[in-house]
Amino acid sequence: MSNFVKQLLIILTLSWCWFLLSSANIFPALLFPSPPEIIKSFYIIFAEDGISYDIYLTIIRMVSGLVAGIALGVVVGVLIGFSSLVKQITFWVDFLRSIPGAALFPAFMLLFGLGELAKIFSVIFATVLIVIINTTYGIKNMNKTRLMVAQTLKLSKLQTFFQIILPESLPYISVGIRHAISYSLIMVIVTEMFMGTQYGLGKRIVDFHLTYETGKMYAVIILTGMVGYFVNRLYIFFEAKKIHWMGR
Amino acid sequence: MLKIINVTKSFGQTKILDGINFEVADNEIVAIVGPNGCGKSTLLKIIAGLETMDNGEIKTSKVGDEEIKTSIIFQDHRASLFPWKTIGGNIEFAITKMDYKLKKIKVDQILSQLNLTKHQHKFPYQLSGGMSQLVAFGRAIAQDPDIFLLDEPFSAMDYHASLKLQQQFIELMALIKKPACIVTHSFDEAILLADKIVILSASPTKVIQILKNNIERPRKIEMLSSLEAQEIKQLLFTNISSFLL
Numbered sequence: 001m002s003n004f005v006k007q008l009l010i011i012l013t014l015s016w017c018w019f020l021l022s023s024a025n026i027f028p029a030l031l032f033p034s035p036p037e038i039i040k041s042f043y044i045i046f047a048e049d050g051i052s053y054d055i056y057l058t059i060i061r062m063v064s065g066l067v068a069g070i071a072l073g074v075v076v077g078v079l080i081g082f083s084s085l086v087k088q089i090t091f092w093v094d095f096l097r098s099i100p101g102a103a104l105f106p107a108f109m110l111l112f113g114l115g116e117l118a119k120i121f122s123v124i125f126a127t128v129l130i131v132i133i134n135t136t137y138g139i140k141n142m143n144k145t146r147l148m149v150a151q152t153l154k155l156s157k158l159q160t161f162f163q164i165i166l167p168e169s170l171p172y173i174s175v176g177i178r179h180a181i182s183y184s185l186i187m188v189i190v191t192e193m194f195m196g197t198q199y200g201l202g203k204r205i206v207d208f209h210l211t212y213e214t215g216k217m218y219a220v221i222i223l224t225g226m227v228g229y230f231v232n233r234l235y236i237f238f239e240a241k242k243i244h245w246m247g248r
Numbered sequence: 249m250l251k252i253i254n255v256t257k258s259f260g261q262t263k264i265l266d267g268i269n270f271e272v273a274d275n276e277i278v279a280i281v282g283p284n285g286c287g288k289s290t291l292l293k294i295i296a297g298l299e300t301m302d303n304g305e306i307k308t309s310k311v312g313d314e315e316i317k318t319s320i321i322f323q324d325h326r327a328s329l330f331p332w333k334t335i336g337g338n339i340e341f342a343i344t345k346m347d348y349k350l351k352k353i354k355v356d357q358i359l360s361q362l363n364l365t366k367h368q369h370k371f372p373y374q375l376s377g378g379m380s381q382l383v384a385f386g387r388a389i390a391q392d393p394d395i396f397l398l399d400e401p402f403s404a405m406d407y408h409a410s411l412k413l414q415q416q417f418i419e420l421m422a423l424i425k426k427p428a429c430i431v432t433h434s435f436d437e438a439i440l441l442a443d444k445i446v447i448l449s450a451s452p453t454k455v456i457q458i459l460k461n462n463i464e465r466p467r468k469i470e471m472l473s474s475l476e477a478q479e480i481k482q483l484l485f486t487n488i489s490s491f492l493l
Contacts, residue, residue, distance in 0.1 A: 143327050145322050145324060145327040145328045146327065146328060146330065148293075148296075148298050148320065148322075149320070149322075149328055149387075151296075151297075151298055152296055152297075152298070152318055152319055152320055152391070153341070153342060153344065153391065154344070163341075164330075167330070167332045170332075243332075244332075244371065245331035245332055245371060245373060248331065248373040
């Protein structure tokens with residue numbers, strides 16, 4: 001049996017379970033729509049509600065926060081990694097990381113208003129710390145043998161950094177990025193739910209919830225999962241190409 | 249020529265190297281044997297300039313204060329090669345100050361010398377242990393050093409791979425004609441490869457004895473069962489028996 005057929009069977013089984021559950025009338029049909037209803041809603045949100053624009057906006061917010069968070073995280077992580085205060089600073093990074101990003105929403109809204117800036121800053125906050133931690137770890141735990149090789153090659157400090165230390169820590173940085181990707185989507189969805197906006201998948205979930213269009217609500221939830229999955233796969237594909245020595 | 253004169257090194261309160269003296273002549277291969285923790289690797293690092301010494305001197309026949317160029321081959325080839333570079337890339341990276349075309353020619357030359365041409369686009373993790381150590385040799389050759397420093401280069405692979413690599417090393421050194429210092433635990437390896445065997449004591453480490461090995465190079469592995477080789481081995485055992493107790 002091909003992989004595709006197996007996956008199809010799983011989807012059909014799950015849908016069938018959902019279908020049985022919804023037709024058992026444990027929950028009112030309005031609150032727990034059946035699979036055909038959700039599939040129909042999928043069509044309607046694309047055809048009539050213009051969900052494509054929401055997907056686009058959510059991805060843009062996610063990616064711009066992510067890129068900024070990763071760039072900042074790598075730079076700060078490298079600086080901390082080389083600093084003599086690495087232990088002390090790591091404590092503070094860990095402490096900050098223990099604050100759920102959502103707890104900072106009010107502060108972000110006060111500082112950056114209700115617009116895009118506040119949303120993107122929330123994503124940066126949620127992603128930068130994990131990237132910092134992994135980058136610092138990569139720098140601290142780099143292979144000393146290759147550093148010695150670099151020394152006998154008489155490389156300059158800059159060459160040693162870009163040719164040896166950076167590629168050496170890439171696998172660690174990449175682990176941070178993987179976590180950051182999942183955090184960023186969580187953050188975007190939640191900010192779209194609570195910080196004023198017209199568009200975005202998070203906003204749509206809340207709106208369809210308020211209007212009891214539950215079929216559409218579930219459709220958008222599934223769509224959000226698809227976005228997360230797609231971005232993740234895209235990154236893993238990129239990682240396998242560019243950081244091919246990871247874990248070998 | 250390289251002269252190691254009265255090299256002394258302590259780590260904290262512990263004295264490791266306590267006045268090490270020996271010479272490496274041009275085109276001479278010197279094996280350094282001694283018990284674990286006696287500072288053999290530290291000595292190599294000092295020669296390479298990767299570690300400071302408290303006292304002593306490393307003299308070369310180079311004029312002025314020109315630094316000696318060394319290349320180290322480490323025991324752990326996995327940790328010493330650059331996994332983000334191909335085999336060809338690893339070797340090329342070691343060649344500095346040369347224009348692109350000449351570089352390419354030199355890399356190709358080293359690759360064919362080592363029989364690695366068909367593997368040049370592979371990555372280190374795609375090769376066997378013996379073969380990746382061969383790449384590390386290639387990178388060391390590309391550095392064009394005054395002396396090769398080898399830190400237990402044949403011990404991170406299985407016995408047969410290690411014998412094969414030793415044979416390749418012998419052939420390479422016959423072509424390259426440069427001095428080398430090899431740290432090893434294996435007396436057979438020392439006898440097979442070296443012209444001179446420096447026996448170190450346990451730390452604080454001194455030179456116990458320097459044995460000459462006049463068996464003609466390049467040698468074949470069968471040589472190890474010869475009478476001359478057995479005699480040297482006998483002497484090695486006699487010399488280390490004191491610190492086996």
